[in-house]
Amino acid sequence: MAEIWREVLGVSQIGIHENFFDLGGHSLLAVRLFAQIEKRFGRRWPLATLFQLPTIAQFAATIEKVWSPKWSSLVAIKPDGSKPPFFCVHGLGGNVLEFSDLARHLDDDQPFYGLQSQGLDGKRPLLHSVEDMAAHYVKEMRELQPVGPYFIGGRSLGGAIAFEMARQLRAEDQEIALLALLDTYPAQPARLGQRLAGHAANLRGLSFSEKFGYVAHKARFAPRKIKGRIWRAIYDSLQKSGRTLPRVLESATEFNSLAAHRYHPQAYDGRVTLFWARDDLRASNDLVAGWRALAIGGIEVQEIPGTHLNIIKEPHVAELANKLTECLQRAGNSNWG
Numbered sequence: 001m002a003e004i005w006r007e008v009l010g011v012s013q014i015g016i017h018e019n020f021f022d023l024g025g026h027s028l029l030a031v032r033l034f035a036q037i038e039k040r041f042g043r044r045w046p047l048a049t050l051f052q053l054p055t056i057a058q059f060a061a062t063i064e065k066v067w068s069p070k071w072s073s074l075v076a077i078k079p080d081g082s083k084p085p086f087f088c089v090h091g092l093g094g095n096v097l098e099f100s101d102l103a104r105h106l107d108d109d110q111p112f113y114g115l116q117s118q119g120l121d122g123k124r125p126l127l128h129s130v131e132d133m134a135a136h137y138v139k140e141m142r143e144l145q146p147v148g149p150y151f152i153g154g155r156s157l158g159g160a161i162a163f164e165m166a167r168q169l170r171a172e173d174q175e176i177a178l179l180a181l182l183d184t185y186p187a188q189p190a191r192l193g194q195r196l197a198g199h200a201a202n203l204r205g206l207s208f209s210e211k212f213g214y215v216a217h218k219a220r221f222a223p224r225k226i227k228g229r230i231w232r233a234i235y236d237s238l239q240k241s242g243r244t245l246p247r248v249l250e251s252a253t254e255f256n257s258l259a260a261h262r263y264h265p266q267a268y269d270g271r272v273t274l275f276w277a278r279d280d281l282r283a284s285n286d287l288v289a290g291w292r293a294l295a296i297g298g299i300e301v302q303e304i305p306g307t308h309l310n311i312i313k314e315p316h317v318a319e320l321a322n323k324l325t326e327c328l329q330r331a332g333n334s335n336w337g
Contacts, residue, residue, distance in 0.1 A: 001060045004040060008033045016057040020050055021104070026313075027097040046120045047097045048075045071121050074140040078103040078112040084177070084332060085111035086324075087141050089154030089161045092260075094120055094252035098155075102312050105321030110328065115141070115158075117252045126255040130263040134164035141165075149177035151328060155312060157260050159184025163294075167268050176270050178331040180324060183277045183308050186265065186290030271297035273327050275320060277311045278303045302327070 006014050009023050020030075030047050037059075038044050053059045074087075075096050086106075090096050096114025103112035115137045119126035127133045141150070150169060154162035159181035166176045272295040276287060292299045302323045306316030 001056050004036045005056055017055050019054045021054060021100055030097050044122060047095045048116055051075055051077055072140060073115050073118050073137055075114040075116055077114050081109040081111040083110050084151055085113050085145060086151045086328060087113050087115060089115045089158030090117055091156040091158050092253055092256050094256055098312055101317045102321055105318050106325055120252055126252055128255060128259060130161055130164050130259045133161050134168055138165050138168055148175040151178045153180030153182060155182035156184055157256055160263060163265060163268060166270060170269060178327055179270060180273050180327060182275045183311060186294055265294055267294055267296055269296045271295060273300045275302045275304050277306050277308050279305060279307050
């Protein structure tokens with residue numbers, strides 16, 4: 001086990017009681033680590049297991065005992081602290097390991113819980129709709145905190161799921177103290193003509209170099225979008241014929257993408273706090289106007305340096321944590337006196 005950890009983390013020496021995250025571990029390295037462990041030991045664990053077993057000694061002990069972690073979508077990333085917990089929903093990939101830096105930068109007294117996709121363990125079914133995901137996460141969250149006020153949020157797709165969670169909680173007369181959307185778009189993808197018009201509007205006013213950067217940034221997402229369309233076409237074809245998707249094609253990323261594609265958000269009678277990644281060379285109008293139309297209680301915009309992909313990574317995550325801390329404190333003061 002130590003050999004695998006040394007290879008993945010790129011260190012020559014490692015103590016069996018040293019913490020994976022303290023050694024520079026992050027979500028991409030965790031994927032490599034778990035792939036090597038599965039190849040070597042023939043067993044598969046969810047990535048969030050690292051929050052429970054962050055050292056070689058702990059992980060090795062579980063292999064010796066043939067231990068399997070209790071599955072839950074609710075992951076205690078930083079459970080200690082006297083403040084009301086903040087619940088943060090996964091992005092497109094379904095994992096919450098990427099929130100480790102954000103949780104670490106928050107106050108020591110601020111509990112932080114992630115909500116990961118059901119089915120990452122390969123045993124439970126993946127959920128197909130944002131509404132079903134929200135209902136499942138609300139259920140697990142309320143087992144820890146039965147009543148509000150609630151402090152919830154999510155990154156990218158997770159923001160849309162958190163928005164739906166807030167709607168469902170309000171329907172049950174529960175109070176939402178803070179709904180934090182970390183660079184989340186407000187609606188399902190627009191039609192081609194609308195998208196082209198939106199890109200044209202975004203490009204106006206940019207310098208030549210900024211226009212080049214904007215187009216290059218958007219082109220990075222083309223392979224992912226093409227793959228998603230092909231997967232959805234296969235899924236829809238199998239659904240119509242009454243057949244199930246082969247296990248080899250089951251993917252949390254694709255099911256989450258399908259859920260986002262089909263989600264039609266309805267109005268929410270509360271307030272939204274949008275954290276906008278300002279370095280993506282795009283107009284903020286798409287995000288702000290969309291959420292303003294859905295959030296009856298109004299919208300607050302917090303600009304964060306970085307792009308959609310790296311605002312939760314160093315060095316930008318520190319600024320995100322500072323702004324989120326301010327919002328949590330303001331919401332906490334008004335709700336908890």
